[in-house]
Amino acid sequence: MASLSEGLVIAHLGKGIAVELGDQIILCQTLRKLDTVVVGDRVMISQPSPDQGRIEQLLPRRSVLQRPSRGEQIRPVAANLDTIFVVFAAEPDCDFLLLDQYLAICENCNIDAALVFNKIDLPHRESVELELKNYQALNYRLYRVSANQRLGIDDIKQDLRGQTSMFAGQSGVGKSSLTNTLLPDKTLKINSVSETTRHGRHTTTAATLYHLPGGGDLIDSPGVAIFGLAGLSEAQLAWGYREFHPFIGKCRFNDCRHLNDKDCAVREAAENGSIPFSRYQRFLKLREKMPPANRN
Template sequence: MAKRKLTRNQARRIESNHARTLHRHHKKDIEWQDDMLGESQEGIVVTRYSVHADVENTQGEICRCNLRRTLSSLVVGDLVIWRKGNEQLQGVSGVIEAIQPRKNELTRPDYYDGLKPIAANIDRIIIVSAVLPALSLNIIDRYLVVCENAGIDPVIVVNKADLLTSAQEKEVDEQLKIYRDIGYQTLMVSAQNGKNMEKLTALFREGTSIFVGQSGVGKSSLINHIFPTVNAQVGAVSETSGLGQHTTTSSRLYHLPQGGSLIDSPGIREFGLWHLDKEQITKGYREFQYVLGTCKFRDCQHLHDPGCALREAVEEGRISPIRYENYHKLIESLSETKSQRHFSIT
């Protein structure tokens, strides 16, 4: 008899119950008494697991810690107050007691759990794209909407430049010019032959950066090139689907030798924007802000409305028609999927 396929909700419940069982198991087996812990100290979360986190103290020592039940959420980049144990208990060295206020956070919507933070205290977001599976300006635009609403500076990086001919490289550079013209920094790199990798690592010298991008664009390969000793697992792009395999299972923060830090988060093939409304989507297009509010009608939809200043800016060459088209595709997708509260980046 063939096995009955689980529905998405059933699979979700099974996974959730499994996680709760593990959580109860660890809580039961590891009970830190106050006299077993040292003084409170500051630290930063460098890796987040399901029920544990690795914390680095001010001396650079990394300890695996439990989390107090009162902590609502904890992500890589969080500054925390923690206490080290006098001894290890089942490989755990301490406990995190409090999270310091976040400067900012990067979140992604989850169909079941609402907004989920994935990293905190970020100075720049590195949007990694690639010529394989395909360079998609639509996907880049969607990530930029997230960056603009989060108030975090983005840098657009196109990996796998070694796969391009001279003519193809020129074509991609013309596409990236759309973003340079509106103030975004762009860079074409190759983890394979090292093209522009020194320029990429120079971006990380100050503050904390995070890689975001679809699976298969080569984030792990870039990490391996920057940190040869890390040996991040590299996955091949599926020959049949053209979609990359997820290669990073836990978010992790790395310190660069020249200064600065880099967060590598699990590959995201789906990055819904259903939590944003139309005004927030519009806010995500920075070049639109110069003409918004000057349309003939206050409820202008920026399509065929008479006196639309945004459409006129496109016709006059002041706004990219590709960005304008992507904007309306995003608005349309948002309207079609609001009831489902989810859509995929494809």
């Protein structure tokens, strides 16, 4: 067998996969027997010709982000992420339920999470500040930025170095503005990937990995607005709430649903103010949104 080289998957182009090999980008096909290859994957490729390759092997992932697809299927979206920066804003109104959903998924996927409060140049309600204190008390990093006014951007740039990151959040919160501020030549990079491989149209909804000018990689995935809860069990959802951790083991029953169960330490902690009641209520709402098969 021809010698194999290690590369990094940076985009899907038509039916091909763009793999970065040193300072080269090669359009590759993939072996049918391999699992789905996604942006951020490290792969071993063979090269039958200088500008064409074949993915022969998928290297172990340190993390994988998944989302529900058709039916009950779950498919990977991006691999080897270190941190997901959950973006929300003064407007549209912050959807803390969605924010908790992202955080619960990160807690279960071996991916760090941080919060980005965008559009801080606009007024916002005091109740938002009260909620943010809860997250900061749980040691979630919080960045206050305005992509349009370029406020707080340097702090994020600093922390993006040396890791692979992604922005997530509801539509309208300014993820694209933030990405464009950090990647001023994003369009040129997209075009250069398509031109280098000379194949396949680059679609705007496809995930793409970019090297940031100041260091670090950013996976931009405009088509992934929501990851869903299909992959989580009820116990994993509860584990996704950091403040529940000290109490989960104190519930009377091992399979406690933290609902109306007898001697539920989590519910008692929410009722006596040991954990934020608003977060506990959102946990119950997310539990209701889960597919019935995932609930006890």
